[in-house]
Amino acid sequence: MEVFKPTNAAQLKDAIAACVSNERAVDVRGLGTKSGLGRPVASSLVLDTSALKGGIDYQPEELVLSCGAATPMRDILLLLEQRAQMLAFEPPDLAPLYGGEVGGGTIGGALAANLGGPRRVKIGSARDHFLGFSAVSGRAEAFKGGGKVVKNVTGYDLPKLMAGSMGTLAVFDTVTVKVMPAPPKSRTVLAFGLTPDEAVAVLADALNSPWEVSGAAYLPAATAAHSAVDHVKNAGASVTAIRVEGTSVSVTARCEALRNALPDKAGQEELHSMRSKIFWEEVRDVRALLPADAALWRVSLAATKAPDLAAALPDSAYYFDWGGGLVWLAMADAKVAAYAEALRGAMGQGHATLMRASDAARKAVPVFEPLSAPVMALTRGLKTQFDPSGILNPGRMYEGV
Amino acid sequence: MLVMPAPDRGILARRESIVAALRAIVPGDGVIDSEIGRRPFECDGLAMYRQLPMVVVLPSTVEQVAAILKYCHAEGIKVVPRGAGTGLSGGALPLEDGVLLGMSKFNKVLEIDYTNRCARVQPGVTNLGISNAVAHAGFYYAPDPSSQIACTIGGNVAENSGGVHCLKYGLTTNNVLGVEMVTMDGTVVRLGGKHMDAGGYDLLGLVVGSEGLLGVVTEVTVRILRKPQTARGALIGFPTVEDGGNCVAQIIAEGIIPGGIEMMDKPAIHAAEAFAKAGYPLDAQSLLIVELDGPQAECDELIATVGRIAKENNATSIRISENEEERLRFWAGRKSAFPAVGRISPDYVCMDGTVPRKKLAEVLTRIGQLGDKHGLRVANVFHAGDGNLHPLILFDANKDGELAAAEALGADILRLCVEVGGVLTGEHGVGIEKRDLMPSMFDETDLAHQLRVKCAFDPEGLLNPGKVFPQLHRCAEMGRMHVQRGAIPFPDLPRF
Numbered sequence: 001m002e003v004f005k006p007t008n009a010a011q012l013k014d015a016i017a018a019c020v021s022n023e024r025a026v027d028v029r030g031l032g033t034k035s036g037l038g039r040p041v042a043s044s045l046v047l048d049t050s051a052l053k054g055g056i057d058y059q060p061e062e063l064v065l066s067c068g069a070a071t072p073m074r075d076i077l078l079l080l081e082q083r084a085q086m087l088a089f090e091p092p093d094l095a096p097l098y099g100g101e102v103g104g105g106t107i108g109g110a111l112a113a114n115l116g117g118p119r120r121v122k123i124g125s126a127r128d129h130f131l132g133f134s135a136v137s138g139r140a141e142a143f144k145g146g147g148k149v150v151k152n153v154t155g156y157d158l159p160k161l162m163a164g165s166m167g168t169l170a171v172f173d174t175v176t177v178k179v180m181p182a183p184p185k186s187r188t189v190l191a192f193g194l195t196p197d198e199a200v201a202v203l204a205d206a207l208n209s210p211w212e213v214s215g216a217a218y219l220p221a222a223t224a225a226h227s228a229v230d231h232v233k234n235a236g237a238s239v240t241a242i243r244v245e246g247t248s249v250s251v252t253a254r255c256e257a258l259r260n261a262l263p264d265k266a267g268q269e270e271l272h273s274m275r276s277k278i279f280w281e282e283v284r285d286v287r288a289l290l291p292a293d294a295a296l297w298r299v300s301l302a303a304t305k306a307p308d309l310a311a312a313l314p315d316s317a318y319y320f321d322w323g324g325g326l327v328w329l330a331m332a333d334a335k336v337a338a339y340a341e342a343l344r345g346a347m348g349q350g351h352a353t354l355m356r357a358s359d360a361a362r363k364a365v366p367v368f369e370p371l372s373a374p375v376m377a378l379t380r381g382l383k384t385q386f387d388p389s390g391i392l393n394p395g396r397m398y399e400g401v
Numbered sequence: 402m403l404v405m406p407a408p409d410r411g412i413l414a415r416r417e418s419i420v421a422a423l424r425a426i427v428p429g430d431g432v433i434d435s436e437i438g439r440r441p442f443e444c445d446g447l448a449m450y451r452q453l454p455m456v457v458v459l460p461s462t463v464e465q466v467a468a469i470l471k472y473c474h475a476e477g478i479k480v481v482p483r484g485a486g487t488g489l490s491g492g493a494l495p496l497e498d499g500v501l502l503g504m505s506k507f508n509k510v511l512e513i514d515y516t517n518r519c520a521r522v523q524p525g526v527t528n529l530g531i532s533n534a535v536a537h538a539g540f541y542y543a544p545d546p547s548s549q550i551a552c553t554i555g556g557n558v559a560e561n562s563g564g565v566h567c568l569k570y571g572l573t574t575n576n577v578l579g580v581e582m583v584t585m586d587g588t589v590v591r592l593g594g595k596h597m598d599a600g601g602y603d604l605l606g607l608v609v610g611s612e613g614l615l616g617v618v619t620e621v622t623v624r625i626l627r628k629p630q631t632a633r634g635a636l637i638g639f640p641t642v643e644d645g646g647n648c649v650a651q652i653i654a655e656g657i658i659p660g661g662i663e664m665m666d667k668p669a670i671h672a673a674e675a676f677a678k679a680g681y682p683l684d685a686q687s688l689l690i691v692e693l694d695g696p697q698a699e700c701d702e703l704i705a706t707v708g709r710i711a712k713e714n715n716a717t718s719i720r721i722s723e724n725e726e727e728r729l730r731f732w733a734g735r736k737s738a739f740p741a742v743g744r745i746s747p748d749y750v751c752m753d754g755t756v757p758r759k760k761l762a763e764v765l766t767r768i769g770q771l772g773d774k775h776g777l778r779v780a781n782v783f784h785a786g787d788g789n790l791h792p793l794i795l796f797d798a799n800k801d802g803e804l805a806a807a808e809a810l811g812a813d814i815l816r817l818c819v820e821v822g823g824v825l826t827g828e829h830g831v832g833i834e835k836r837d838l839m840p841s842m843f844d845e846t847d848l849a850h851q852l853r854v855k856c857a858f859d860p861e862g863l864l865n866p867g868k869v870f871p872q873l874h875r876c877a878e879m880g881r882m883h884v885q886r887g888a889i890p891f892p893d894l895p896r897f
Contacts, residue, residue, distance in 0.1 A: 005895045051895075061650040062757050062788075084656060120597055127603055128575045143850040144843070147824040149755045150568070151787040153561045153610050154825045154835075154842060155869065156851045157574065160606025169602075181656035204516045208540075210630040212695055250699035300598035302517045325517075325597050351600035369600035374590040379602050381857030386850070397601065 001044060007051040009134065009142060009173045015047055016171065017140035019391045028167035028393050030070045030106040033095035034113055038166055038396040039367050040359050049108070052173055060085055063150055064131060065179050069108030069172035076107055086182040089126050090117025092284045097296065097356050108172045114164030117284035118215040118243070121207060121322045127163035129178045135162065135170040138387020148176045161382070167393045168401060169386040183245035188215065188276040189258045191266035193237040196220070196307035196320070198263070203323040204303065205261060206242045211254040215243030216323035217283045220310075223319045226289050229279045231269045240266070243280060283321055286328055290317050294330035295357040297343060301325065301350030312346035313339060333358050340365040368397050403450060403833055405867045408498035412478055416455055419478060423458050423500070426468045431506070433457040442483065442501050446548070447491040447834055449750065449804060454481065454495030461506040463581065463589060463619040470617065471587025473500055479863050480585070482613040484524065484556030487548040489751055490832030492560065492612045492868055502617060504555050510534045511620065517595045519578055521622045524555025528562075531623060540625045543570035546828070547739070555618050561610030563828030565661040568786035569694075572828065574609040576624045582608060582616035585859040594622060607854060612830050613865040615858040629694035632660060633704045634728040637711045638685030638718040642666065645687035646761040648714040649785045652691065655710065657703050660694035663735050664785035666765060669742070669793070672780055673734035676741030681734050682718045689785065690731050738782045739793070746778070746795035748804075752811050754818030755827035758788040764821060768792055768814055775810040777803070789827035790818070816841050831869045839871050848872075849879060 004015040004026070019026045027043040029035055030050055053068040056076075060083045067076065073091060080086055092115050095104035111133075116125030132146030145158025162170060194202060199218040206213045217240075224232050224239040232239050244254040259268055271279055282288040290296065294317065299309060303324035310318050316331040316339075327347075331339060336357050344352050351369040354362060371379060376398070383390070383401045395401070412419070416434075423432045433439055434456045444451040460466050473480050479499035486493050495501045507523035513535055514520070520542070522531055528549040531542040545564035546552055552562065558580060563572045570576070579593030592608065593599040608615050639645040649662055665673065665681075665688045674681040681688055691707050693700045704721055711719050722728035734741070742749050756764050765781060772779040772794075783790040792814055796807040815825050815835060819842045825835045839848060848870065855862070856876035 007895060011895065059757070059759075061654050061759065063653065114598075114603070116598070124571065124575050125598060127606055128571065137850060141846050141850070143846045145847070145850070147755075147842075149757060149788055149823050149827075151563060151572070151755050151784070151789045151827040152824040153563075153572070153828055153830055155831060155839065155848075156854050157561070157606055157610050158851065158854075160574070160603045160609075161854065163606070164601075164603050181653070181658060184656070201516075204518075207518060208515060208627050210539075210627050210696060246696075246699055247702055249702050250696055253698035254696055300596045300600075302514075302595035304516050322597060349594040350596040351598060353600065371601050372591065374584070374588045375592065375601065375604065377588075378584075378590070378604060378857060382602060382854065385853035385857050 001046060003046045003048050005048040005051055012049070012052065012171060012173055013136045013140055013142050016136050016138065019045065020138070020140050020389050023389060025391050025394045028171050030109045031072070031104055033098065033100040033104040034109055036098035036356055037113065039362055041393055041396050047171065049171060053106070055174065060179070063179050064148055064176055066148060066174060066176040067107060069175045070106045073105045073107055073110060074103040080179055081182070084182050085179045087129065087177065088119060088123045088180040089129050090119045090284055091115060091126065092117050092286070094285065096285070096287045107177065108175055111163055111175055112165065112167050112172070118217065118280050118321050121216055121325065122212065122214045127160050130159040130163050130175070131178055132176040133159060133162060134173045136173065137170040138389060138392045146176065150178050166396050168383060168396055169392065171392065185248050185251045186243060186245045186273065186276040187251045187255050188271040188279060189242045189255050190231060190269040190271065191240040191262050192235050194240050194266055196310050199238065199240040199320070200303055200306055200324040202240055202262065203242065206258055207323050209258065209261065211244055211258055212246070213242055214245050215241065215280050215283070217241045218320040218324065219289065220319065223289050223317060227279065227282055228288060229271065229275050231271060231275070232279060241279065243276065283319070289319055290328060290330040295333045295336045295361060296355040297329040297352055298355045299327040299329060299343070299347050299350060299352045301327065301347040305348045305350070309343070309346045312342055333361055336361040337364040344369070371398070405452070405496065408496070412498045413455065419476070420456050422472055423456060423469065426472065427458055427460050427465050431459045431461065433459070442486070442495060442503065445483070445486040445491060445493040446489045447494070447832065449798070450491050450494050450833060452495045452497055454501035455498055457501045457503060459503045459506050463583065466502070466583045466617055466619055467587045467589055469500070469502060470583050470585055474586045474861070474863060477861070477863065479866055481865050482559070482617045484553040484559065485527070485551050487552040488556060488560060488830065488832065489753065490826065490830040490834040492830055492832035492865070494833055496867065504553070504617070507555070507619065514595065515540070518625055519595055519622050520625050521620065522554055524558070524618045524621055525553050528552050528554060528557055535625050539628050541628050542623055543576055543626050544573050547736070554621050554623065558609050558618050558621055559611065559613045560830040563789070565663060565784060567784065568662070569658050569660050574606060577605065577609055577621060578624055579622035580605060580608060580618050581620035582618045584616045585861070585864045590616065610830070612832060612869050614855055614869060615864070629660070631697045631700050632692055632694040632728060633700045634722040634731045635691040635704060635707050635711065636720045636731045637689040637691065637716045638682035639687045639689070640685070640715060640717055642687045642765050643762040644715045645689050646758065648689060648711055648716070650758060651710045651714060652707060653786070655706065657706065659691050659786060661690070661692040662784070662786035663690040664688065664783050665735065665738065666781040668778065668780035669738055669782045672741040672745050673738045676744055677734040677737045679730055679734035685717060690735055692728070735782065742780050742793045742795065747797040747799065749793045749795050750807055750811060752790070752792045752794065752814055753826050753829035754815050754823055755787065755789045756818050756821050756823035758785070760821040761785070761788065764790065764817060767817055771810055771813045771817070775806045777806055777810055787827070788823065812838060833868055836869060837871050852879065
C-alpha cells in the first residue's frame, strides 16, 4: 500500500496531479474513521489528508469557523464549547461503529459524509451548515466554493454538492462552517409504552407544536434496555423521547406543555441536563443502542412510513429518530442480501444506506439508495466533469462514480 | 454596459415556424407572439434592463414543459424560465432570440401533509400563498422575501431567496425537501421528497439557487412549520452605526438568535418615518428592530436581555413591544422602506451584498464615501443578523449619466463587500446585475468548476444563457484536461 500524505494545499494538488498522470485510483481518507462506510474501494494508493489540519479561524460573533479540513472534530467541539457555541447539526460520532476510537474523525469527513444528528428535525443536516471550502478536484485543479459569511447565494451552491459526495469529486483543503450558540439547558420528556404507530403520532404532534422540539425519538423496549440512562434502561417498555433546549425558564415551561399533551395511558418521566445529553448522544451515535456485531441500515423516509418499515423486518433491532423520519435498523450480516429489497420496498419514497456490513454484503447489495435513471445520468455527468479520470474514491458511492 | 449573448439570426429568421411548433405543444392562448402581449415580460424586478422575448409560452402541465424543452433542445433555441418576474438581479431578463417560459399557470397547492410537516405545491404558487394555505392549521412557510405577496416558490427555488428571518430559519435551500424539474433535454427529474435526507449527490442543494440555469422546476415540496407561539419586538435607536453593530454582535454572543434583526441608517430612517409614521427616532444614526419569536416564556425573558444589551451599547431610545399592534408598528417603517425611498427619489436600485458583521460600520462609512464620489445618495437597510446589506442607490434615470453612475456605484459597493471578506449577493442572486463582478470573488478555476456543473445539466448552454457567468465557455472545450501524461516527479510530495 502506497500512501501520499500532503501537508499543504500545493502538495495536495501535486498528489492528485500525480494520480491523474499515472492513472491511479486513490482511496481518499482523513483519519479513516469512516472507511467502512460506502462500497469497498479497490485501490493500492491512499491519499492521506490528515496533515491538512489546524489553521483555525474561529469568529464566534460572526457565527463562522474556518479550518483545515482534517482538523479533528474533537478539537473543534472543544473550542466551540469554550465559547458556548456548537455545530448545530450534531455530527454523529460514528468512528466506534467501524472499530475506531470514541471522538475520532475530522470536520471534513463529517461534511463529506453529510451526516446530521437528532437536531436534524429543527435545524438541518451538515449540508445546511456548510458555508464554503477550498479543494482540489479530480482534475488536479485547486478551486473554492461558497464563502465565509452565513448568508450567500453567489453562484452555484458547491458546498451542497460536496456535502455527502464522499470524496468522489474533490478533496477538501479547508472548510468553513456556520456555528450556533449552544442552548444552556436540554430537557427531555419521556413517554412509556407506546406502539410505533402511537409514538409517531405523538412525536408528530410534538414537532408540530409551538414548543420548538429539537429531538424526537422512539426506542422499542428491547432497544431502550441498552441505554445507559436509568429511566430509559429500566423502563421495561418502549420509550418515546421529546427534547427541548433553551433557557431554564423556557425549557421548564415547554416540558410542562409537552407533558400535558401526552396521551393519558402513557407513563411519563423527564430527563434533565446530563441525562438528557447522554441519551441524545446515544441516539445520535447509534453504537450503545444497537447490537455491536450486526449490519446497520440508516433509512431516511417519510416519518409516517417508519412503523411499516419496522413491521416489515420483525427480526431486526431498530429505533426511530427525527420523529420517525430516520430509522436505524440492525440485522444479522447474513440477512442483508435477502432483506435489502423488502427494506427498500417498505420504506416507500426515501433513502436507505447500508452503513455497516461485511465487504461481501456491501458488494452484494447497493450500499446507497439506487438512483433513478435521470438522476444517475446527472450523477455520472458531475463525476465526469469533476473527476474525468475517475481517480477519486472510484465506486465508493455507485459503480462507475 | 451589459452585453448579452449575440442573437442567433438563424433562429430569429425561423420565428414563425417556432411559434407554430410551440402552439402545437401548448394549444389555446398559451403561446404569445404579439408585441403587445410580449411587452409585460420584457423585464423582471430589475427594470432598468429590458428586452422583448422572441416568443412567450405559458405551459400548464409538466408534459408540456418537457415537450417545449425537448423541442428547443433539438432546435438549438435558447430558453429563459420565469416565475412571477419579481427578481431583483435580472435572472428572468428575456433574450431577443429566446423563448420565455412562464410558469404562472402552475398555481395549485397539490398536497398538504401536516404529519410529515410538508406541502407539495406547483412552482407558480406565491410564497405567501403557501403560508396562507396552511395558516388555518397554525402553520406557515418560513422564508419570507419582501416580495412574498407576489413572488412564486419556483422563483424562490431558482434564487434561493431569503428574507428577514433567515438567521434563525434559513434560506429557501434549508426549507425545501424536494423538487420535480425538467432538464434542457426534456427529461423529468425528481429530487428528494418527503424524506429529510436524499441520497447520492445533493442535486437538490445544487438546483436551489441555480438561477434557472440547470432546469425548470415543475413541483416543489417545502417544509412547513408551526407558527411561533408569540413574537416580541424591540425598537432601538443608537447615536452611531458602531453602537448598533456592537449591540447586534453582543446579542448573538450572548447566545440569542432572534427571528429577525433589521438595521437602518439615518437616510433610511427618515424616508421610512416620513412615509409610514411608525414613530422612529429621527435623531438616531442607526435603528435596530430586534424580533424574538418562539415560546412566550422564552421571548419574555430574552426580550428583557436584549433591552439590557441595548443599554450597555449606548442606545438612546429603547421601546419593547407590549402587544401585537405595537410590534407590527415597529415593522411598518422597515417594510415600507423601499416605497418610502421611491418617494424621495425618482429611481432607486436595491443592492444586495453580505459582509462580516464586524465590518458593518466601516462598510457603511465607505459606502457613503463612494456615494459622494459618484455624486449619488445611498440609504441603507439591512438584515443585520447575517450582515446582509441592502444599500438603496437613489438616482434619476432622466438625468444624463445618472443611470451609469448608479451602476458604477453599485459595482463599487459590491466589490467593497468582497474586499472586506464578504460576498456579492446574500439573497437576490447574481443574474445579469452582478454577473460581470463574479471574477472579483472567484478566480478562473473557481468559475470553471461552477461551469462544470452547468455542463453536467445543460452542455449546450441553452437554458438561461448570459446569466450568472461572465464568459460562456463551450463545455466540449472545457472538457480537456491540461495534464501531462507520464510520470511527474513532484519532489515535494510526502510519500510513505
